[in-house]
Amino acid sequence: MSAYLDHAATTPVRDTALAAWRDAALAGGNPSSLHGPGRRARRAVEDAREQVAAALGVGAAEVVLTAGGTEADNLGVKGLWGARTAADPRRRVVLASPVEHHAVLDCVTWLADARGAEVVWLPVDADGRVDVAGTAALLERDGDRAALLTCMWANNEVGTIQPLAEVVALAHEHEVPVHADAVQAVGWLPEAVGAIGADTVAVSGHKLGAPTGSGALVVRRGTALEPVLHGGGQERGVRSGTVDAPAAAALAVALREAVAEQPDQAPRVAALRDRLAAGLLATDPTAVVQGADPASGGRLPTNLHVTFPGCEGDSLLYLFDAAGVAVSTGSACRAGVPEPSHVLHAMGVAPLLARGALRFSLGRTSTDADVDRVLEVLPAVLERARAAGARSRGAVLAG
Ligand SMILES: Cc1ncc(COP(=O)(O)O)c(C=O)c1O
Structure with missing residues (x-):
């Protein structure tokens, strides 16, 4: 799956x-x-x-x-x-x-x-x-x-x-x-x-x-x-x-x-995105949705961007990937090295929080099953990402 x-x-x-x-x-x-x-x-x-x-x-x-x-x-x-x-x-x-x-x-x-x-x-x-x-x-x-x-x-x-x-x-x-x-x-x-x-x-x-x-x-x-x-x-x-x-x-x-489908696809995908957001926040109440409030209409229907405190975005990405879920940290990656996001920086997001950024982006082939899969694997992914985050912070303190 x-x-x-x-x-x-x-x-x-x-x-x-x-x-x-x-x-x-x-x-x-x-x-x-x-x-x-x-x-x-x-x-x-x-x-x-x-x-x-x-x-x-x-x-x-x-x-x-x-x-x-x-x-x-x-x-x-x-x-x-x-x-x-x-x-x-x-x-x-x-x-x-x-x-x-x-x-x-x-x-x-x-x-x-x-x-x-x-x-x-x-x-x-x-x-x-x-x-x-x-x-x-x-x-x-x-x-x-x-x-x-x-x-x-x-x-x-x-x-x-x-x-x-x-x-x-x-x-x-x-x-x-x-x-x-x-x-x-x-x-x-x-x-x-x-x-x-x-x-x-x-x-x-x-x-x-x-x-x-x-x-x-x-x-x-x-x-x-x-x-x-x-x-x-x-x-x-x-x-x-x-x-x-x-x-x-x-x-x-x-x-x-794409233009012809927009009137049907935009609300359909926005509803999937909103269900995903609700499920993520229910699983992790410390998570923060970054960017415009989805309910405001000021946000792409396809986009959900979340920062997870205590996690590294790239750990989350690899753990999700291992569970069959393809997501992105949202910011650039140069020669395989993740760069801090200039977008989150401009928005005033604290650098430590910005490190735990993950972008879920949906499209015309997205289904309820995709949302279900993310929510199913999320608890284990977060647990392992937080454990890895705590280990690396511990290593920095010890060093
Ligand atoms: C906002 C924006 N501009 C430009 C590009 C670059 O487009 P392309 O991949 O077709 O070169 C992208 C691709 O991610 C994008 O998201």
Whole structure:
């Protein structure tokens, strides 16, 4: 008996998306070639682009196909910076939420280190939610020096949904373009990407049931972007590289289905998540749910993030894994070494408590049996994790 509760890392591929990928791969042809097979591949890409655009509520000309969310984030953040600073060299400030995924965060710190950007971090509250009034004040102060603002739509660790439309409206008052990482939000929130108004928006296929290596950056009409990849000038010169027709076809199918299923799946998965939360807290009343209150509607329906005092998150992860339950600590792991979570840090969670963090993330294939399995193995997992935690603290004291 096993349970997969790591859908935020990647979610199982849909048969339909795989079939679309296979059909396009077998059809062959380079979409840039002028002969029949090339033209057919081009038609498949443009059909896929239209479906992606329709699912996101944007125009087809606004969809730039990428090889995933990380690439889309890089193109959005670095692309906006390049174009904006070229047009107005005085704009050297990057306003950024401190709870961004590393795909954005590391672009921002790279811009600071390599390009001389001045980073201004947006204030967040104890739930990891960007403070709108604080953002407005920073824009008043720095808006006329800002090249861009970057704010994710929903957080990958704690599931908190950001007041993105409000942040975008404020930034636009100061003519500051906004990049939004929508990788975790798309398919789970009712609003369309197009309704949010951000200038660039990153989407990742493998979080929706397409294969890894598929994604898109929405670039709103009239938004200037400096390319990151140079070469054959594909995707209107913004993203060179042979367009991946199978990935585009699979992304279109997965995205269309995810968006169509959202009204049914979001409440179903939220109810599973809430049952899991209630069971965890009943088993361990010292556990703390981090991030927005699930009942507030300010949290992804897929996300439950819990800190267990006296435990190490990675011990919990390995003990759960041994019991057939796949979960995550939620924060980055570099070369196998767990890093303290910058998200929990920004939320003001005490470092010792942050070490006991575990993220359960659900998706369209999640069932009651998954929740049952977690709750069944939880008492033994906690007991062993606490014993290991006590031993390592004892060793530190003895040492
Ligand atoms: C919020 C967020 N942004 C970006 C990414 C990166 O996407 P990809 O894995 O498609 O490169 C992830 C993946 O975990 C994510 O959760």
